[in-house]
Amino acid sequence: MKRNLIVLIAVIVFCFQGFAQENHSMSEAAQANNPLANMKAFNVQFNYLSNISGTDSKVNMTNLRYAQPIGRVLLRGTLPVLNSTTNMGQQSGLGDLNLFATYLVKTGATNFGIGPMATFPTGTNSMGADQYQVGAAFVAYIATNPKFQWGGLVTWNIGVGDRSDGDIPYYGEDINKQMNLMAIQPFYFFQLGKGRYLRGAPIWTVDFQKEAYNFPIGIGYGQVVKIGNTVANLFIEPQYSIYSEGVGVPVFQLFTSINLQFLKGR
DSSP states (O other): OHHHHHHHHHHHHHHHHHHTTOOOOHHHHHHHTOTTOSSEEEEEEEEEEEEETTSOOEEEEEEEEEEEEETTEEEEEEEEEEEEEETTEEEEEEOOEEEEEEEEEEETTEEEEEEEEEEEOOOOTTOSOSSEEEEEEEEEEEOSSSSEEEEEEEEEEEEESOOOSSOOOTTOOOTTSOOEEEEEEEEEEEEEETTEEEEEOOOEEEETTTTEEEEEEEOEEEEEEEETTEEEEEEEEEEEEEEEESSSOEEEEEEEEEEEEEOTTO
């Protein structure tokens, strides 16, 4: 896993250097980070969790994410693929599929959306919560300043129906309790010019079921490049928790991603 991570970082650094001479306006780079952009998008996000509280686990999580605007509604789906390494060996599998649909409102340079969310128990090898979940999502993106953009995503999920009597998921869930999770993701981007930018998008979690809390901060570097009708956005962002409580929360993780926006046919 460490070798794969080193290779991934080397590839991203190489891409940064290769694209560094590309000429991009501030507005193009800002649009590349807009989660409510009116265009199709596909993201591959890599999260390496090297320090998880109360466990000896190291988790490599890859999120496959697709977004599709339909009129004023934005649909987004995320499917995690996980690999967990402990002293007992390795275990891999799918996580739970998450879908949400937000109704979009735009006022000048301010965008926001709100709508329902659902999570489906698609996890394999005890990599999911083993329960259907429903909730809501609210997201905002504010780009009134060409050099600095900010916003946030707030989601809330609660479990519905019975949970399986099978294996307890790898992160130590109590199967006798319903899922009840709130996540707050502030994000902020500072444009440096020529498609380069500094960024942060940590996810703060309040898990009422496990009585676990986690509040990380993140600062990273990104590069935007346009290839034909596709805008590619690559970044790397270390995240460290400034406050955490409970078992199974990441104290440190390395967040990297390749985000693609498709300008044609949006």
